Amino acid sequence: MSSVAPRPEPDTEIPRGGLTIGEAAAACGLSVDTLRYYEREGLTASPADRAPSGQRRYFARDLGWLAGIIMLRGTGMPIRDIREFTELCRREGNEAERLAVLEQHREHVLEQLAETRGHLAAIERKINFYRKGIRPS
Secondary structure, three states: OOOOOOOOOOOOOOOOOOEOHHHHHHHHOOOHHHHHHHHHOOOOOOOOEEOOOOOEEEOHHHHHHHHHHHHHHHOOOOHHHHHHHHHHHOOOOOHHHHHHHHHHHHHHHHHHHHHHHHHHHHHHHHHHHHHHHOOOO
């Protein structure tokens, strides 16, 4: 399991007609089901473009937006807050509200980080305890 959040590959070549849902999901490190779920939940900036066949098509702007969603989910932002942020981003003139959502989330992430650092320190103490107790054979 990777500790790095999935994000679109910088070298993902996007054909003129865009990427299929499977290609876009793979480029972002998501499953097709997850990408469809994000769309159903209103988390994408706009509905995916459609090919003449009706098949969804994704472009660089879509992959960039998805990378942001992945980052927010990876840092623990609830779907409802991502939906709120997405809805704000669909309209102009509410940058202060967008900033407030992100600042509130930053506080949550900083709290999580402090807690995780505390847990890591406890693990380090345990490791040191056991290292001292193990005698070389």
